[in-house]
Amino acid sequence: DGLADDTVILFFADNGRLDxxxxxxxxxxxxxxxxxxxxxxxxxxxxxxxPGAVDDRVISLIDVTATTLAIAGIPRPPLMQGRVFLGAGAxxxxxxxxxxxxxxxxxVHRIRSVRDARWRYIRTFxxxxxxxxxxxxxxxxxxxxxxxxxxxxxxxxxxxxxEMMARHGPCEELYDLEADPDEIRNLAASAD
Numbered sequence: 456d457g458l459a460d461d462t463v464i465l466f467f468a469d470n471g472r473l474d475x476x477x478x479x480x481x482x483x484x485x486x487x488x489x490x491x492x493x494x495x496x497x498x499x500x501x502x503x504x505x506p507g508a509v510d511d512r513v514i515s516l517i518d519v520t521a522t523t524l525a526i527a528g529i530p531r532p533p534l535m536q537g538r539v540f541l542g543a544g545a546x547x548x549x550x551x552x553x554x555x556x557x558x559x560x561x562x563v564h565r566i567r568s569v570r571d572a573r574w575r576y577i578r579t580f581x582x583x584x585x586x587x588x589x590x591x592x593x594x595x596x597x598x599x600x601x602x603x604x605x606x607x608x609x610x611x612x613x614x615x616x617x618e619m620m621a622r623h624g625p626c627e628e629l630y631d632l633e634a635d636p637d638e639i640r641n642l643a644a645s646a647d
Contacts, residue, residue: 465523521539
């Protein structure tokens with residue numbers, strides 16, 4: 456339609472990868488999604504947009520609506536929680552991003568998470584297995600789940616995979632994302 460040079464493009468995913476601790480879980484592999492901003496050449500780019508640059512600010516997907524409203528010159532509604540992350544009127548960078556999980560199909564887990572640039576804290580309020588909980592959708596679509604379940608039942612898992620399949624809530628998890636970007640060493644249970 457000839458609008459490309461006048462259109463801001465935000466391209467982002469809405470969930471993480473399809474592996475055991477990703478989509479549907481409050482780990483970085485399930486919550487940290489890509490976002491690409493394409494700025495139109497007919498408008499001056501805001502200072503936050505630099506071609507080829509990587510932006511390491513903590514941004515939540517709830518910020519997308521506030522930002523697109525600001526780009527369009529529309530004021531953010533008073534109770535909107537999202538922050539503007541592009542433009543001259545951008546809000547101060549977000550310090551924390553919060554996430555939650557309550558129900559995925561027939562599987563209920565009350566989980567809350569908060570992350571800053573370095574740390575992620577996860578609290579599971581629901582009793583029972585966490586990752587090993589049954590979810591029929593995941594059993595069919597995430598082939599790693601039946602594999603992990605079978606290996607666990609036969610006692611053939613060790614180390615982090617065994618710990619992951621054995622985890623039960625209520626529980627707390629704390630990860631140093633700088634030293635442990637894969638969120639393997641739970642510091643909440645550590646005496647260190």
